[in-house]
Amino acid sequence: MECSVCKKPTNQRCSRCQAKYYCGTSCQKKDYSNHVLVCPSRSADILIKNVLDDLIPTKKAVRYEYGFCNCVRSGDESKLMGLYIGLIKIIGCSASQLHSWWKSDTLAQNIKKAYDDAGYTSDYYKWFLKNENVLQGLRKYEGxxxxxxxxxxxxxxxxxxxxxxxxxxxxxxxxxxxxxxxxxxxxxxxxxxxxxxxxxxxxxxxxxxxxxxxxxxxxxxxxxxxxxxxxxxxxxxxxxxxxxxxxxxxxxxxxxxxxxxxxxxxxxxNKIEIRGYNQSTKSVYYLKQYALSESAELQPSVDVDYGFMNCSTEDEKSQLKHIYRKLIKTPRFDPRDLHEACLAGKIFDYVKSILPDEVLKAELFKNPYPLEDI
Known part of the structure; x- marks a missing residue:
């Protein structure tokens, strides 16, 4: 990978979001004013965003600090997520409250108090009462x-x-x-x-x-x-x-x-495609990963095949990503159909057929295909 500021090769990245790469503290400080806007200072802030987006956390710090790494049985992560959804969306717990409880190692006790005081119960809360251990002994993530x-x-x-x-x-x-x-x-x-x-x-x-x-x-x-x-x-x-x-x-x-x-x-x-190690795979699956994830990197093949190279600004790239995310979540979408449209150079036509009411810029969906026969 390369430093987000000076572009030098580096394996170091922001310990909080694990997304931005920096070659050292100097470059990290230079980028602070920009990066702080998209990198919450507390795991609680990220957890709140995950809950509002109905996404189980993927950031290592959040998973470590809020118990997801302690979920070892099938379905436990979803149940813990359900507990947080009830706590945040229904009871109205804030990020500051969560952070305070976590910092004082009283997260489990305060969650119980919040649910009991609100008179709210759910299957997730009943599960938690039998599995409080997932929130015991939580510590700060230290890379x-x-x-x-x-x-x-x-x-x-x-x-x-x-x-x-x-x-x-x-x-x-x-x-x-x-x-x-x-x-x-x-x-x-x-x-x-x-x-x-x-x-x-x-x-x-x-x-x-x-x-x-x-x-x-x-x-x-x-x-x-x-x-x-x-x-x-x-x-x-x-x-x-x-x-x-x-x-x-x-x-x-x-x-x-x-x-x-x-x-x-x-x-x-269900046409499940299992490729194995370093076997070739369709770039549409990297597109799916990039579009559905908050932190997956844009792969070079996706950049070329699916029009991101045509974007002149980060905002335009973000809008294109949003369109693909909306496309992927549409019932009629099939990644194999999009792959065929990509190879035929007809991505715009395919996206328009699935999202007819979406305002689209045809020039963003252009790619080098179809390739001429040699």
Whole structure:
């Protein structure tokens, strides 16, 4: 990556939002007046925005500081999100209150008091009363230090699936492809689905789960995660076997060999595309990731294929992203149809057919296609 200010190569980024890259404190200070407008100083502010947008948090700091990293069973993250939605949207809790409770390590107690004082109850609150531990001992996110403690906690889940050799190998010595598999196993063993920014979301087929809204997208992705749970937990698929399939792009074959025919038929019926490690994939799925996420980066292929290179201002780019997000959430949308329109150089026509009332600039949707035969 490159520094947002001087464009020098760097791997350092804002510890709060994890989105902007800086080569050092000097460049970070130069960009402060601009970046502070889009980077809330507290995780509570970001959580409030996530709740209002009905999106489970993806920022590491928010997830760590407000209990999402402590959710290890299937559906627990959604239930915790439901608890916060009730607290914020219905009871009216502010970001300042949340931050104060979190800072004093009284978040769980004050949430109970807020619900009880308001006389409001819900299935999410009933779940919370039995699972208060998810909000116990919350600490400030400290980047690599916090990530390391979580990694140690989650690596214990992997031991039954590791070979004797891999158990002895330091994590840093494991190749990138196998580290990806480790991370995916932890996600599945914790009962979760990959978040949209994860490479697993692209590589392992979640990006191709067709949807018309967030809840439907999540239900389709949950069904795919359940299939992986069958493979890993019920069938006991070891990491080495999964890794071999991941490298060769043959995960679908692995699923068909080991899992029930009904679940595998669902894969075909829903046209789920599972590519594996460094296998080619349609740029439309990177577009979907960029449009639906608040922090996913704009990939070069998306920049060229879907018109972002035609935008002369950041505001214009933001408007184009909004149009694609609206398109993707429309019931008639199918990413494969948009891919075909892209290759034919007819994105504008396709978008107009799905969003006939949307004001569109045809020149923004131009791309180099169709390519001339050589």
């Amino acid at each position: 690599e230090k916090s990530d390391k403690s979580l990694t140690e906690k989650y690596l214990e889940l992997l031991i039954p699936y590791l070979s004797l050799d891999d158990v002895k190998v330091p994590l840093k010595s494991i190749p990138e492809s196998k580290r990806n598999v480790y991370a995916f196993y932890i996600t599945i063993l914790s009962g979760r689905i990959p978040i949209i920014e994860d490479i697993d979301w692209i590589d392992l087929g979640f990006c191709s789960c067709k949807s018309s809204n967030d809840s439907l997208r999540k239900s389709k992705e949950r069904r795919l995660a359940d299939l992986y749970q069958e493979l890993i937990i019920q069938k006991g698929c070891k990491i080495d076997e999964f890794h071999d399939a991941y490298l060769s792009g043959s995960i679908v074959d692995l699923l068909k060999r080991k899992c029930s025919s009904d679940n595998c038929n669902w894969l075909s019926e």
